[in-house]
Amino acid sequence: xxxxxxxxxxxxxxxxxxxxxxxxxxxxxxxIAMVYFVFKYNRKKGHQPVxxxxxxxxxxxxxxxxxxxxxxxxxxGYTGFREYRDVPENAYIIKATAxxxxxxxxxxxxxxxxxxxxxxxxxxxxxxxxxDVNHSLYIPAFRIxxxxxxxxxxxxxxxxxxxxxxxxxxAEYCGLNHSMMxxxxxxxPENQFYTWLNAKTDTTQN
Ligand SMILES: [Cu+2]
Numbered sequence: 001x002x003x004x005x006x007x008x009x010x011x012x013x014x015x016x017x018x019x020x021x022x023x024x025x026x027x028x029x030x031x032i033a034m035v036y037f038v039f040k041y042n043r044k045k046g047h048q049p050v051x052x053x054x055x056x057x058x059x060x061x062x063x064x065x066x067x068x069x070x071x072x073x074x075x076x077g078y079t080g081f082r083e084y085r086d087v088p089e090n091a092y093i094i095k096a097t098a099x100x101x102x103x104x105x106x107x108x109x110x111x112x113x114x115x116x117x118x119x120x121x122x123x124x125x126x127x128x129x130x131x132d133v134n135h136s137l138y139i140p141a142f143r144i145x146x147x148x149x150x151x152x153x154x155x156x157x158x159x160x161x162x163x164x165x166x167x168x169x170x171a172e173y174c175g176l177n178h179s180m181m182x183x184x185x186x187x188x189p190e191n192q193f194y195t196w197l198n199a200k201t202d203t204t205q206n
Pocket of ligand 1: 099101134136171172173174178
């Protein structure tokens with residue numbers, strides 16, 4: 001199996017599976033316990049209710065276990081979040097501008113177009129601004145999404161490990177043609193990317 005297109009895919013999918021896994025185990029456990037007790041303490045069997053007072057160990061356990069579980073979810077979520085926000089110093093910067101209903105990507109040499117070209121294996125920082133209303137740049141295959149907010153510059157960062165073409169969507173409802181606000185991110189081998197970047201016209205129509 002080829003590696004995931006970005007490190008974020010592994011991080012996000014792990015956190016997702018971890019949380020869903022714990023939730024499913026709890027759901028099944030609680031459901032089985034409920035059904036079991038419904039039958040075990042059925043009124044027809046003649047059980048008498050008993051008055052129970054505190055049990056310190058039981059209480060410690062049912063506070064400690066959920067706390068540890070929730071903190072472990074937070075730990076994996078937060079370390080994953082840091083991975084998104086800590087951008088390497090040498091990251092290649094591309095400025096993205098959103099407007100109703102298209103994207104524009106600006107490169108440091110003045111090149112601009114509506115498709116995002118990036119070199120493979122190079123840390124990328126995309127700086128996001130909007131010309132009109134709020135949008136959100138979403139690359140599902142990379143597991144990254146960041147709101148594009150009027151009046152401020154947000155960013156998202158990634159390193160593409162695989163060449164190829166992946167969808168970009170707008171993930172913040174922004175008006176009539178929001179659902180049509182799609183484009184592509186195209187990951188090229190590094191040398192091919194710089195050839196493309198410095199070419200006068202777009203030679204990479206694939
Ligand atoms: Cu939009």
